[in-house]
Amino acid sequence: MKMKAAVYYGPGDIRVEEIDRPKVTPEGVILRIRACGVCNVMDVDAWVRWPTGGLGIGKVRGHEWAGEIVEVGSKVEDFKIGDRVFQNPVFRPCYRCEYCRVRDYWRCINWREGLAQYGINGGFAEYLLIPFITKESAAKMPENLSFLDLALIEPVYLGIGLARKAKPGDKVLVLGQELMGLAVVATLKEQKVSKIITTDISPVRRKASEELAPDLVIDAVNEDVVRSVMKATNGQGVDVVIITDCRPAAWLDAIACVKRAGVIWLAGYYYSPFRVSPELKKDPYFTRWIGPEASYTEAPVSFDPALLIMQCAWSTLGPRVPRWIEAAKLIESGKICAQKHVTHVFPLERIKEAFDTATYSEEAIKVVVEI
Numbered sequence: 001m002k003m004k005a006a007v008y009y010g011p012g013d014i015r016v017e018e019i020d021r022p023k024v025t026p027e028g029v030i031l032r033i034r035a036c037g038v039c040n041v042m043d044v045d046a047w048v049r050w051p052t053g054g055l056g057i058g059k060v061r062g063h064e065w066a067g068e069i070v071e072v073g074s075k076v077e078d079f080k081i082g083d084r085v086f087q088n089p090v091f092r093p094c095y096r097c098e099y100c101r102v103r104d105y106w107r108c109i110n111w112r113e114g115l116a117q118y119g120i121n122g123g124f125a126e127y128l129l130i131p132f133i134t135k136e137s138a139a140k141m142p143e144n145l146s147f148l149d150l151a152l153i154e155p156v157y158l159g160i161g162l163a164r165k166a167k168p169g170d171k172v173l174v175l176g177q178e179l180m181g182l183a184v185v186a187t188l189k190e191q192k193v194s195k196i197i198t199t200d201i202s203p204v205r206r207k208a209s210e211e212l213a214p215d216l217v218i219d220a221v222n223e224d225v226v227r228s229v230m231k232a233t234n235g236q237g238v239d240v241v242i243i244t245d246c247r248p249a250a251w252l253d254a255i256a257c258v259k260r261a262g263v264i265w266l267a268g269y270y271y272s273p274f275r276v277s278p279e280l281k282k283d284p285y286f287t288r289w290i291g292p293e294a295s296y297t298e299a300p301v302s303f304d305p306a307l308l309i310m311q312c313a314w315s316t317l318g319p320r321v322p323r324w325i326e327a328a329k330l331i332e333s334g335k336i337c338a339q340k341h342v343t344h345v346f347p348l349e350r351i352k353e354a355f356d357t358a359t360y361s362e363e364a365i366k367v368v369v370e371i
Contacts, residue, residue: 001020001021002018002019002020002021003018003019003020003021003125003126003127004016004017004018004125004126004348004371005017005018005019005060005121005124005125005126006060006061006062006124006125006348006351006369007019007058007059007060008046008056008057008058008059008060008061009057009058010050010057011046011047011048011049011050012047012048012352014061014124014351014352014355016348016349016351019060019121019125021126021127022121022127022128022129023129024071024072024073024129025073025129025131025132026073026074026075026076027073027075027076027131027132027133028073028076028129028130028131028132028133029069029071029072029073029076029079029085029129029130029133030069030070030071030127030128030129030130031065031067031068031069031070031085031127031128031129031130032067032068032069032070032126032127033062033065033066033067033123033125033126033127033128033371034066034067034068034147034370034371035065035066035067035147035148035150035151035368035369035370035371036062036064036065036066036122036123036124036151036368036369036371037064037065037151037152037154037155037179037366037367037368037369038064038354038355038357038358038367038368038369039063039064039154039155040155040178040179040180040244040358040366041244041267042061042063043061043062043355043358044355044358044359046061047355047356047358047359048359059120059121059122060121060122060123060124060125061122061124062122062123062124062125062369063122063123063154064123064151064152064153064154064155064368065122065123065128065151066084066086066123066141066147066148066149066150066151066153067084067123067128067147068082068083068084068085069081069082069083069084069085070127076133077134078133078134078135078138079133079138079140083140084140084141084142084143084145084150085130085133085138085139085140085141086138086139086141086150086153086154086324087130087133087137087138087139088137088320093105093108093110093137094108094109094110095134095136095137096110097109097110123371124348124351124369124371125371126371135321136321137321138321139321139324139325139328141153141324141328142328142332144332145328145331145332146338147370148338148342148345148368148370149331149337149338150328151338151342151368152179152327152331152336152337152338152341152342152366153324153327153328153331155179155180155183155366156179156180156183156327156330156331156336157183157320157323157324157326157327158180158183158267159179159180159181159182159183159184159186159187159244159267160183160184160187160323160326160327160330161320161323162180162184162242162244162265162267163183163184163185163187163188163191163242164187164191165240165242165263165265166188166191166193166239166240166242167193167239168191168192168193169192169193169194170193170194170238170239170240171193171194171195171197171233171236171237171238171239171240172188172193172195172196172197172238172239172240172241172242173197173198173199173229173238173240173241173242173254173257173258174188174196174197174198174199174214174241174242174244175198175199175220175241175242175243175244175245175250175253175254176199176200176243176244176245176250176267177198177199177200177202177205177206177208177209177217177244177365178200178205178244178245178364178365178366179336179341179365179366180244180267181198181200181205181209181242181244181245182208182209182212182336182341182365183327183330183336184242184244185198185209185212185214186212186330186335186336187330188214189212189213189214195215195216195232195233195238196214196215196216197214197215197216197217197218197228197229197232197238198214198216198217198218199217199218199219199220199225199245199253200217200220200245201219201220201221201362202362202363202364203362204343204362204363204364204365205362205365206219208340208341208365211340212335215232216228216232220253225253225257226253226256226257229257230257233259236259237257237258237259237260237262238257238258238259238262239258239259239262239263240258240262240263240264240265241254241257241258241262241263241264241265242265242267243264243265243266243267244267338366338368341365341366342365342366342367342368343363343364343365343366343367344357344358344361344363344364344366344367344368345367345368345369345370346367346368346369346370347369347370347371348369348370348371351369354367354368354369
């Protein structure tokens with residue numbers, strides 16, 4: 001049997017084609033995909049330049065999917081046809097090895113490939129195979145949420161995880177107010193941090209941020225971000241910077257705004273190196289740490305005498321069933337939801353337009369493809 005799918009061939013090149021519908025595995029399920037978000041980090045990055053190592057070429061992208069089970073494997077016990085489910089789309093631990101048994105999924109010795117960037121097809125298609133599913137690896141989603149709402153689960157749960165990096169009393173700067181950044185702010189509001197500062201280049205996204213009532217919203221185009229942050233923190237800088245805007249300019253602002261011994265967390269990645277000032281290179285306190293939200297290790301931002309290298313904080317790694325449920329509850333609350341924050345919806349046949357909008361439009365908060 002065939003299905004419609006959007007196949008990625010490189011920057012600016014994605015084509016709706018007829019491809020083979022996936023076959024269910026004994027331990028897996030087939031989903032009928034109803035909606036899939038365009039990721040503001042991984043999909044946008046792949047839209048403007050070749051992915052490292054050619055990952056995902058000739059595959060179906062899409063990891064912010066929403067759908068319902070239409071076929072169940074013979075060994076599946078915890079799910080049935082009609083269930084709406086969410087499973088981590090990028091990382092597939094085995095859940096059985098010695099590390100998985102103690103929930104140290106990052107060290108899984110049977111690590112398997114995830115979606116299109118990593119080997120199998122994703123959610124910009126009519127059907128999607130989850131080859132292995134258990135109640136430890138996936139969560140049932142509420143029936144009262146629309147599929148557009150459910151397409152927000154992945155970025156919202158990542159935003160929740162990043163916000164959890166801040167402690168009560170911290171001053172926090174959130175660079176970028178697309179959907180994940182808004183989820184960070186909504187979560188920080190419940191955490192008794194002492195100050196929340198947000199920035200964005202888009203008037204639409206800044207307005208959405210203002211509705212969540214942070215202490216300060218900075219116009220990243222017409223205001224000096226560093227000067228504004230320093231003024232708001234009495235010249236000290238912030239304890240935590242969370243970057244959901246992965247442009248090099250945002251990284252430079254982060255480095256300049258974080259206080260000594262502060263922490264920078266990166267929601268995505270940007271592989272290109274960029275130059276730092278001679279003054280920064282001489283700073284003896286220039287030790288900034290980022291790390292995977294789901295692992296028990298942290299990776300230092302590395303730099304040579306001329307270059308600082310951006311590294312990814314792989315917030316998507318590892319299962320987080322309770323946090324997925326928390327994300328659904330945040331969406332149910334209406335603080336973050338499709339009605340407010342999905343600004344653009346496209347059919348699968350217009351997926352190029354969807355990618356262009358997510359990449360270039362300052363009017364976009366979240367772009368979703370309906371299938």
